[in-house]
Amino acid sequence: MQKINFKPIVVVLISLVLLVNCSKNDNETQLVDAHLEMKMNGELKKFNNSLSAQTAYENDKIVTLIVAGLKDPNPGETDSFDIHIVDIDNGITTRTFLNPVNNNLNYDLYSNYFNNLTNKYFSSSYNDPQEFKVIITGLANNCVKGTFSGKIRKDNNQEVIIITEGSFIAPIEN
Template sequence: MKNWMFKRPCAIMLWVAVIIMGFTACKKGGGGSGSDQDVYMSCKLNGTLHEFNYHVNANDHPATDTVHFVVIGGWEKEDMVTGFGIDMQIDKGAKEATYVSNSAAGLLLSGKYYIQNMKDGKIVNTTIYNGGDVDGSNFTMTITSLTEWGVKGTFSGKLRLLDGDEFIAVTDGKFSAPYNRTGS
């Protein structure tokens, strides 16, 4: 069963990110110009600035001193139609360092830009651009701060449309995401 997780890391990490952001949406307010100035996520997609400052959040606060998962996400608008997520799983534990997808054993790293496609007010499917674990793509994340509060850093990459040959260049990415706190 454990091998299944490593054979399908893209699907698992996407669902983990979506679930975490779903819990965040229920628990926290906050948006583009919210009261907490230290919470943000933005990047340029093909040269155009996108701010994913709604419900920016990291994974739950780690239960141990070793951080094996770093999951960060945010939405472009309150409607949750477009978003960006970063998913990292690392055997040795995350540190303040630069991580490059597919560069080391025991490291799974990807960035995802997704668009919920709507029809009659309902989500009919999702367009996903993935970088890091799809052929022809790449993703880099630098963790500049990993504290009790959360995680901060930068990111960039080349994302590929799942089931397609379209690419998006991600540049000037930066984030500052608090851990999801249960009971807050």
């Protein structure tokens, strides 16, 4: 009788499980490839340190989502980037959040960037009208996944940063 070696099969199965990212259908998902990155005026920027997402619930639905990360590991000495979405009426789900929405917003969406080296603060809320878009593509109990793009502006200034190719996969910490 020939002996079956199950080790290669187990290794393949474990590898497949580890390749799973956030999925809107999973309540608990293995989180891999956590990141928060984008191009700012064409230059790739990564904010993968201290990366996390925070949520707030009301009536069993997520009404606030904040995704934030740092460029370097030292919080007081590095650049930071964050995205905020608040939707009390419909809750945060896998869908597109866009500003402006026919000038009749039923949710808040904004993004912030702090450049520690130059001590400059940029926000999408300084644009009039705001031009920022976030697409939540996966949402589970333990992680959120999405893409984003738009413009952020320095306060009382014409200095604008154009964000393209933004993406995130972040662990949710409650």
